[in-house]
Amino acid sequence: MTATDPALTALSQSWYALSALHGRIEAHIERALQTGHELSVREYSLLEVLSRQHDGPGGHLQMKQVAEAVVLSQSATTRLVTRLEDRGLLSRYLCVTDRRGIYTDVTGPGLALLAEARPTNDAALRDALDEAAKNPGLAPLVRTVEELRLPASA
Numbered sequence: 001m002t003a004t005d006p007a008l009t010a011l012s013q014s015w016y017a018l019s020a021l022h023g024r025i026e027a028h029i030e031r032a033l034q035t036g037h038e039l040s041v042r043e044y045s046l047l048e049v050l051s052r053q054h055d056g057p058g059g060h061l062q063m064k065q066v067a068e069a070v071v072l073s074q075s076a077t078t079r080l081v082t083r084l085e086d087r088g089l090l091s092r093y094l095c096v097t098d099r100r101g102i103y104t105d106v107t108g109p110g111l112a113l114l115a116e117a118r119p120t121n122d123a124a125l126r127d128a129l130d131e132a133a134k135n136p137g138l139a140p141l142v143r144t145v146e147e148l149r150l151p152a153s154a
Helices: 007-036 041-051 065-071 074-086 108-133 139-147
Strands: 060-062 090-094 101-106
Touching: 007 041, 007 108, 007 139, 041 065, 041 074, 041 101, 041 108, 041 139, 060 065, 065 074, 065 101, 074 090, 101 108, 108 139
Parallel strands: none
Antiparallel strands: 060 101, 090 101
C-alpha cells in the first residue's frame, strides 16, 4: 500500500475519528472529576483498576502492572502513585515473596473517594457520548462503544 492508497486514507480518517471521540470524552470526564472530586482521569482510572483486584482488601498490583493498566511510562506512573499516596488514597509495600516487587494498594479513603466519584464519572461519560452522538462522523463510534460488552476481567 502507498501513502495515497484509499484504504490507508480511510483507516487514517477512522483513527482520527476514534481519537477525537476519546479526546472529547476524556476532557469532559476530566472537568467533571476535577470539579467534583479533585481527581484527574488518570487518578480515577488508577483507583478504579486497583479496586477491581482481588488479592487483598483494596486490591493491589505491581508497579509495572499499574503502568500497563493506566497506559503511562514507569516514571509517570511513579509520580501518579506518589500523588495519590501523599493524599492517603494509595499505599505501597514490598511483596513478601519477592523483595524486589513493590505493590500498590487502594486504601479505605481511596475506595471511599472512588465510590463517591463513580457516579460523576458515569454521568460525565453518558453526557459526553450523548453530545458526540450528535456529530454524524462520531455517531457510529458512539453506537459501537454503547454496544461493546467486554468480559469482566478486561
